[in-house]
Amino acid sequence: MCRPKGSDQQVKGLSSGLSAIEASSGLVLTEKDPSAPSPSANPERRRLTSIPLTYFDASKNDPDGSTQCILLPGMKEAIYAQFGFPLRIPRLPSPAHCLKHVDGAGLGMFATRAIGAGDLICSERPLFLGPGAWVYAGARVPVGDAMSQLFQEWDEFMKIAVDRMEPEKQDAYRALANSHLHDGSPALIGILRTNGFSVSGELRKVFPSLPKDELSLFTAIGEVLSRVNHSCRPNANILMDMPSFSLQLVALRPIAAGEEITVSYTNVMGTHAERQRKLAPYGFTCTCHTCVNPALSDDRRRQLKSLQHFLTREYFDGWLNPRSSLPDDHWPKKLQEVRQLVQEEGLYETAIWSDYLARLRDVFAALGDQEKVFRCCRTILDIYSATDAYVVPEARQSAAAMYAAPSDFGFWGKKATSRPESAEKEADV
Ligand SMILES: [Zn+2]
DSSP: OOOOTTOOEEOOOHHHHHHHHHHHHOOOOSOOOTTSOOTTSOGGGOEEEEESOOOSSGGGSOTTOOEEEEEOTTHHHHHHTSTTSSOOOOOOSSOSEEEEEETTTEEEEEESSOBOTTOEEEEEOOSEEEEOHHHHHHHHSOOOHHHHHHHHHHHHHHHHHHHTSOHHHHHHHHTSOOSOTTSSOOHHHHHHHHHOEEOHHHHHHHOTTSOOSGGGOEEEEOTTGGGOEEOSSOSEEEEEETTTTEEEEEESSOBOTTOEEEEOSSOTTSOHHHHHHHHGGGTOOOOSHHHHSHHHHHHHHHHHHHHGGGGSHHHHHHHHOTTOSSOTTHHHHHHHHHHHHHHHHTOTTSHHHHHHHHHHHHHHHHTTOHHHHHHHHHHHHHHHHHSGGGOOHHHHHHHHHHHHOGGGSTTTTTTTTOOOHHHHHTTOO
16 A cells, blocks of 8 residues: 555554453553543544654655654644754764674673763664553563454554654664564564663653553654663663654763663662563563672662652751751761662662752752752752653752752751761762
C-alpha cells in the first residue's frame, strides 16, 4: 500500500488488544467511566505520525532526522506548541563515546575521554516513540493466548511505523538487541520491549494531562543510546529533551576515559532480588559491583531509606533553632552518613542525593560560606540537568536563586558563629 509521506495514520484495533490484556492480567487498561474521560479514554484515536514531519522532497526534511510516533489526541499539537520547535539537537564538537563489544552483553558504550558530571555525552532523535504500557505489562504477566494476540496486533502497528523510517533507520531498528526471542513476542515488539526508555515524565511537561498511572507510560528507542548497558550504580542517565525532541545521555558523576558508560533499567533503590527480577526480561543477570555483594548492598540501601527523612527542610529548621535540645553536630552527622552511603552505592540519580545536596547547600548558607554554597549549587544543577524528568520546577528555581544571590535567603549566616566539625568535612562536594 502506498502512503503519502508525512501524513498521520489512524491506529485502529487497540481496544480489542487492551481488552485482551485486561482479561489475561486483571489490569484495568481501558477507561470505564464515560463521565471522566482522559486522553487515553479512546485508544482508537491514537495516531501514528512523524515528528518532525517528513517530505517527499528530502531536502525539506529536518537535518536531525525524524521520529515515528504513536501519540494520544492533542499530544502532537502540544509538542509543536513549544517555542521554536524543533530546536537543533545539541552536538559535541567531537564524540565523547565509542561502542565496543562487551562479553555477554553485546555492544556497550565507553568514554573516549574524561567526562564531567552533568555533561552531555551523546544525543539523537529517537527512532520510535509511543505508548509503553503494553510493553511493561507484557513483562509482568505470563504470555498466554491473550498476550500473543495483543503482541500480534501491536506488531502490525510497529511494522507500519518501521516501514515509515528511512531505510538505514529500519536496518538500525532491526539490528537492536532482542531479549524476547522465546516468549511469543514478534521481533519488532521484542526489540521495543528490550530497548525502550521511559519518557513519560518529559512528555508530561508539555502534555500535563498525561495520567501518572503506569498504563500511560511512553517509551522511546534510540539507535545509539539503546546500546547503553545497565548498572545498578549507573554513571549516566538518559532523558528526553522535548524542545529538540531528542534523547540525551548525561553524566551523573565524573566518568574516566575508558570507563563503560551505564544507565539503570530499573529502580536502583530496589533490593538485589527486586532488581534482578525486574531485569530478568532483558535476558541477563546483573553482575555490577553492587550485585557482587548483595547482602552488603541491600543493607546500605536499607540504611539510606531509613535516613531519608533527615533530608527534609524540617530537620534543617530544627538545626537552625537556637532552642533545639540536640547537639549542633547531630544533624550534620546524619547528612554525612547519607553522603557516605550514596557514594558507596553509586546512587547519584536518586532524589536522596539531590535532596542531600540541597540540605548541604542550606547548611553552608546558614554558616555564611558563599564559596561552598556555590559549589553545592553547581553540583545540584549538574544533577538536575542529568535527571531532568524527575526535577520539580520549584527545586530548580530554588537552586538557581540560591546560586544567583545566596545572601538573599532568610537563613543566610544564621549559624555563622557555629562551625560544626562534621560540616567542615563535607566541604568537598
Ligand atoms: Zn547490578
